[in-house]
Amino acid sequence: MIFNPVISNHRLSHYIHVFCTFTTFCILGTETRQAITALSSYTPAFVTAPTVLWSNCSSCILMGIMQSLNAYTWMKDHQVLFLGVTTGYCGALSSFSSMLLEVFEHSTNLTNANIAYHTKLPNRAYGIMEFLSVLLVHLMVSMGSLIFGRQLGKEVIVAYGSSAFSKPYSPPSDTVTANAGDVDTQEMEKNILEFKFKTPAPFFRKFFDIVDKLACALAFPLIILFVVLCAYYENYSRGKWTLPCLFGIFAGFLRYWLAEMFNKTNKKFPLGTFLANIFATLLIGIFTMVQRGKKHSFTDVPIVDSLNSCHIVSALISGFCGTLSTISTFINEGYKLSFINMLIYYTISIATSYCLLVITLGSYAWTRGLTRPVC
Template identity: 30%
Template sequence: MNTALTYLNIAVFAMAGAIAREGIEHLTLFHGSFTESGLVWANFGGCIVMGWVNATNMFDNVAKERGVTKKQLPLFLGIGTGFCGSLTSFSTLMLEAFLYGANQNDSKLGYPNAGYGVQSVMSIGLINFGLSFVGLKVGHHLADLIPLPALSSKVERLLSSLIAVASVALFCIFIIFAGLWKSWRWWTYLGLFGIPGALLRWQLSKLNGKLPVGTFSANILACIVLAVCVLLQRGKMHSSSTQLVHSFLQCQILDGIMNGFCGCLSTVSTFVNEMYAMNYKRAYVYGFATCFVGFSIMVVIVGSFAWTQSLVSPVC
């Protein structure tokens, strides 16, 4: 029973997080914006919620009554692993850093020379991770500033059960909308592909010990899948202008995998929360190693194709 509730809570919160991330990116991306991407706001917001859910005392009584830790409660996992982990995205951040660094966006930027791309990569990393750490602390402060009453075991079970029912209902609705209304597929594919991404990340998190091997594996795997999908969506045939994927539906499915599955499989909120809990030496090593491997994957997979064949705008 508890396992089923956990799966369903993570699933519905993952759908909410993925859609919220995409919505925030659309709302905060506009001409003249200080930042050229809305992802920074999604990562910032996800880390605020992550900081709050880890610092709040709402789940303490439930954990004591059941003789478990907070991280074993379905509702806690839904908010932390499902929503926060899906609202933030490490793989998308690495792709964004590469595209700006290598000047491979749809609209080329007027860098004085290619070396200025290095500054873009550094600014994207510093702004995103800097604000993510700030967001985590803001979440801690919010938990202290606005203390909420502790939940009882019965209330937590009731809430997680209601959310589980909503998860099944939403899953069915999303499938129906994806099949009947083409205009909704952008969002329905995002939510549907986000579920397996978040659940796989949760399963991989069980590998975490003294070193967060599970989180590292999830972030790197997401980077690999995302890089391959970018090639399929934006690549073209050898010595021709024909795209590898020229069907609008196929392009939408790839977009669902990229922003849904990969976006929810990778996470910035958990990554930042883990570094915050480490001593500073280990945190720097873990953070640098993850970013180095993730960015290197983008350079090797996407870069090698972009610099030999070039990338084009996707059909969708």
């Protein structure tokens, strides 16, 4: 076989481009989720805090916009940027495992507030109401946000931001093709005909170029920055702002790899995203048990009673588990499936995840008990 250095260099630069862009957006997505959760945690709040509802809502709106832009070929020259924004940023900004943990804690009366103030539901049957309340609000808000984002992208951005016509688009063989379940080629082909191959205005093309190059250039500076900050500051910021972003990088790439490997095996059931969400939910149940579980049933001392260890566990919960699981891709995949297949996919994912939380966190809480963490 003849070795072609030009092709090799091209592929190497492409992989570096994907790695750097995806890394940057994973960091930014994790940091944004932490910031939105902090901003929405106030008293009295209409939506009880802490919650990832606002993060899931925001990520699904952005995911919907990006789906429309890609379907109308706006992102044809920026497929790596599209991957970074959708699978990287939106995937890290939203969290399936955190949502399921909220569902479990509210339905079983095991939130931090319940334990701190000894509040109880009228009876255990009201746990069903709590289960449905948290779950349906999250799912309906997320699905509504995705649809709103798609219509916003189609009816506003594409309709008023296009400037010229272009030739029909065929994705090159060396680009990012599957995008971890966040692209629909059939929808793209249908919408190309509808909008007559419209292309974005020069302002948008220039904007995409700048964001793409900036995201690629910021990857290693951001990694170095957060490593230095994590090593220097030993206060609460280690568990809330610095370590989660570093854990989020590994989680984001693991989720992307699982989707690339397994999503193609069954078009009616996105197995890769399912595995990522299930694994993240299992881990978040274990980490929460370690952080909030009583060391002994007769004391309120948690298993992790060191402040620094507690911050690390918090970073694993919000950074690794939160980024490994995703609502934006989960909702987007369901949107593209038939209604029956969507119900099957959602039901199996949610039921399996909830059962794992009952087995891990629930069994410990009901035998030894939970308490408030030290951080």
